[in-house]
Amino acid sequence: MNIVSKHAIWWFLTAVGVFSLGTVALSRGETINALWIVTAAVSIYLVAYRYYSLFIADQVMQLDPTRATPAVRHNDGLDYVPTNKYILFGHHFAAIAGAGPLVGPVLAAQMGYLPGTLWIIVGVVIAGAVQDFMVLFVSTRRDGRSLGDLVKSELGFVPGIIALFGTFMIMVIILAVLALIVVKALAESPWGTFTVAATIPIAMFMGVYNRFIRPGRVGEISLVGFVLLVAAILVGGQVAESATWAPLFTFNGKQLTWMLIIYGFVASVLPVWLLLAPRDYLSTFLKIGTIVGLALCMVYVAPNLRMPAVTQFVDGTGPVWSGSLFPFIFITIACGAVSGFHALISSGTTPKLLDNEKNARMIGYGGMLMESFVAIMAIVAASVIDPGVYFAMNSAPAIIGKTVEGAAQVISQWGFVITPEVLTQTAKDVGENSILSRAGGAPTLAVGMAQIFSQVFGGQAMMAFWYHFAILFEALFILTACDAGTRAGRFMLQDLLGTFVPALRQINSWPSNLTATALCVAAWGYILYQGVVDPLGGINSLWPLFGISNQMLAGVALMLCTVVLFKMKRQKHAWVTIVPASWLLVCTLTAGWEKVFHTNPKIGFLALADKFQAALDRGELLAPAKSVEQMQQIVFNNHLDAALAIFFIFVVVSMLCYTIIASLKAWRDDRVTSREMPYEAIPSAGA
């Protein structure tokens, strides 16, 4: 009886979740309300948290509330501080949430909202949240050490170095693809460019204030910064309308690329208090505030989904990115379902702040569920806008042409009826000259967010404001990531190259710092540049590379956790990490292989290179190349992309071999061979 009443509420919640998911999955033809998706996701999250994460905590990890965590053992009030779990939850969530969970689902919406939604929900429960939770646990038991260190100590030196190289390359790809999103959002948009440029002096003013006028008063200056940001958006609207000012802030993709590259270099060698830190304050608070605001507004507005549940593009012929449902949807939605990058956070600051092992469940598993909810909001935002507008914004000019008439005609033929007037009007509503081919996800998300926000605040008249607010919100934390990522990449590079050239390792020497920074910026800058000049729009080649590498990192993290489980002699529970790791390996290896060797030039890098090479041999020029040099560059770039994909495949396959060897060895051994820090009780526990 007791057991029945204890579980009754959870049975009810399961029923609600299944019913909502059924409604989402089985509705055909009629429009459904976005709240069905939200309800399905939230109830499944709650049930998974209540049962599956508890099972992992109690049976698989056997968390011990009496065991001292690194924060307790090394408490110094600075790096290691036992922290209240709700406060730490906020810290962890702010660190893992970024552009990834917002952009991936928007791109995945070209197949309809259903495939993406299902993968976000199932993926987070089985893979993403498990990874974050497991890595947090493994790192907490090992003094909060980083993923690279953990791989080195549990798998060996060589796999450690391979993982480090892999992580550096992933970082480069992430920076390039994030920067590409900003370029796509700001190209030919004086309003957007002005507001984003205005964040630089605003942040510097905040930095000076925090350094010299009132040090440490982060709250008050962030509030001032926020007011200035809103003012910048309003002034941006005036700039865009002014005949003298607008041309000064109107740039094409290539110009913006060069600006971002120079900016990335300068920003990452400036003192951190001047630009990076204050902008991080702004972007973090704006990010959390906007996410909370979007969730509240979405529930209040309860919009209908206008995108079909499943579109014809599941066959791989989609205009936004090419490739069939399997494996590409599973790498397009990376963060939000499972993200390897979180393994770096879960083995970064969070384990050093955890006050008790038992709270790892809420922080690790719970934090990732929250991130997944952000991805759900993104897919809803992309599905509430007119599908015709969605495809107009996300298809390359090579497919839909450069005029609204042409675009409307092509898109209507796909079955998403749209008129040129609607496309022109939408651009006008959001204060832009054109919305055609604004790929990258951010502008689409901004239109969706603007529709939702403007229904709560300000109506149609405020659409343009909210659109640019959303663009600013995304650009701000992407720029922060470029700056912080370039710094992090520089340290990684100094560390890696220091193995061969010891002089580079001196992090206080200016020549060595500038060399490493320049190398790092050049690496992501080149990939960004080739994305901007890519014949298919860049997102088509770079986003899959990002997704593949990010999901492979998740696979590596889960393989590490598998080895640890074998070493702890808990192999009977190892399926908890083996199942998601296998799925990620199957998806990423298939996707990687197809991106390299697929015979369709829209999918395979080599096929596209061959196509341009063949044209070169015949002496022809293929659009968008306008000269022989550009043709040769496209051939080279696609060979480079193919090499990168092969490199990632090599990393993951070699890690798999090391994992199998280490697991078998641990399995044959009768003793526990994991390298945890010895048990130490929490002082005066329970007193």
Add this chain to the structure above:
Amino acid sequence: MFNDLARFGTYLGQAARLMVGLPDYGTYVAHMRATHPDLPVMSETEFFRNRQEARYGSGRSGGCC
């Protein structure tokens, strides 16, 4: 009730500061007094600069994609 509200506000402030890598200064001072009474304690400004440098200067920080 006002006490609860005030405590909630304090928590919210601490959470917001920790999101950008600033742990609680009071906790640090209390820790230093309790465990290292012989060592000098950083002033609030020094503490702020120390934490800013630790979060951004080392390159180990940063958020996600």
